[in-house]
Amino acid sequence: MMIQLPGLTADFDLSPHNTFGLPAHASFGTFLEDEAQIPELLDTAASSALPVRVFGGGSNLVMRPRFEGIAVLMALRGRKIVGEESGGTLVEIAAGENWDEIVGWTVNQGLWGLENLSLIPGTVGAAPVQNIGAYGIELADRFNSLRAYDTVERRFVTFSAAECRFAYRQSLFKQVPGRYLITSVCLRLPQPWAPVLTYSGIDHLPSSAGAPEIRAQVIAVRQAKLPDWRVQGNVGSFFHNPIVPAGIADAIEGVPHYPQADGSVKLSAAWLIERAGFKGHRLGGAGVSERHALVLVNHGGATFEDVQQLSGLIRSGVHAQFGVTLVQEPETM
Ligand SMILES: Cc1cc2nc3c(=O)[nH]c(=O)nc-3n(C[C@H](O)[C@H](O)[C@H](O)COP(=O)(O)OP(=O)(O)OC[C@H]3O[C@@H](n4cnc5c(N)ncnc54)[C@H](O)[C@@H]3O)c2cc1C
Incomplete structure (x- = not known):
């Protein structure tokens, strides 16, 4: 007989939630739309002795046919410009926002600095996990801090860039998978801004190129290549x-x-x-x-x-x- 857990969907289909399109199911799944759901979710996981893992867009996962655990689909939304700090403008974004939509939004606001990271699939909350990078920039270059729920200590914590231990496609979060549930990321967009045009594919652009032009070129190159x-x-x-x-x-x-x-x-x-x-x-x-x-x-x-x-x-x-x-x-x- 299939067990039921309150608020969770049993035999949750993960096939539409991984970009490889591999057939996969989780024992249970749910969408996280409010931070307040987290403690109860962890209580349910503890009482049923099931692990909890967060899923963003599933664009960096190779799914086994079955995940014996609770799949939490990150659906927290929200974005705001927090203010100016020496060296940049701080922008805070909820973990469930789509990464590329946020890149487009910041560029359109005149807040430049993310344009080289255009068209990377997935969510904002997953970006620090692998320290996403492309065309000469990585997330660490534009990162200020993040907020996460520590599933071991059962409390919210804030991480600075140094505490995230970013390296090439690496971070602390890859070393302790499942421990931290990232709920928002605060980026620092540089003031003054300077284009980064060192990478092949965008290195022909003039040094006067603005972020919208760079974003358009990165998108064009990526669409042609991938x-x-x-x-x-x-x-x-x-x-x-x-x-x-x-x-x-x-x-x-x-x-x-x-x-x-x-x-x-x-x-x-x-x-x-x-x-x-x-x-x-x-x-x-x-x-x-x-x-x-x-x-x-x-x-x-x-x-x-x-x-x-x-x-x-x-x-x-x-x-x-x-x-x-x-x-x-x-x-x-
Ligand atoms: C066509 C294509 C192109 C790509 N190009 C690039 C590229 O240029 N550069 C690059 O770096 N990557 C690239 N990627 C990889 C991928 O897009 C990134 O790694 C992206 O950040 C993954 O986001 P996601 O939301 O899909 O994460 P998922 O695949 O859903 O999750 C990845 C990992 O992060 C964890 N995770 C997700 N959200 C959270 C959260 N809120 N809190 C804690 N842990 C979390 C998951 O548990 C999992 O361990 C590409 C992928 C595709 C399909």
Whole structure:
């Protein structure tokens, strides 16, 4: 007999809530529309001995067919300009707001600084989890603080940038999955603003370019380069760009590489995958995008197993050919 828990939907369908479009269900699920729901939700979880995990847009998740726990769909809404501080304007945004909508809104308000991060799918609350980044900017560059509910200590806490321990696609929140439920993020948009045009694809823009022009260009480049997850399910980059000792990078002829401050070198994972012969490769319903070798796609009917097998094949192929270990970017949940 199926158990019922008050206020929660049993056998909650997560298929429409992950951008890969993998079939998945949670034991229970609910939408979080008010912070006041949190304590009761955690009481229910404790009494039923089920873990709680927050879901945003599901754009950085590889879903197993079943999550034995309570899926909390982040639906907190709200945005406000908090005020000026030395070096910038503070803007506070609720965790359930759509990231790209917020980028568009700030740019239209004349509050510039997020434009390089245009068109990244997902919610504002998930942005600090992986310290989202693109076109030469990462969230940490525009971050002031965040508010979260600590599910262990059962109280709201505020995190500064240093406390979030941001690094390349990393933060404290990835190290303690499920502990903190981020409810809002406060961004600092720089005053004065200066464009960041160092990255390929936007480096041809004039230094006089404003944020609306940069946003339009970033959107155009992304739309041309990446498959649209609404048309062909995907989670963006499936692997991190590997950071390796300089000696390994030197031994791979022609690989695009980016020297790091500590002497190591970041390599293009897409180049390695393409050279290893996987671009366009298919396995079951899953495949490597024809457009971008770093993106695994759902050609229709892909299962978790298909994605796991394809990803394993790519990792071992790249390792055999180049001696480089690829690490998966999205979380398997
Ligand atoms: C086409 C495409 C392009 C992409 N491009 C980029 C890119 O350029 N740069 C980049 O960095 N990423 C990129 N991504 C990855 C993804 O969009 C980001 O990681 C995004 O921030 C995930 O947001 P989400 O709401 O979908 O999070 P989810 O996938 O729902 O969740 C991701 C993780 O965050 C946790 N989480 C979510 N919300 C909260 C919360 N409120 N509190 C605590 N934990 C939470 C979840 O439990 C999970 O562990 C791309 C993805 C796609 C599909």
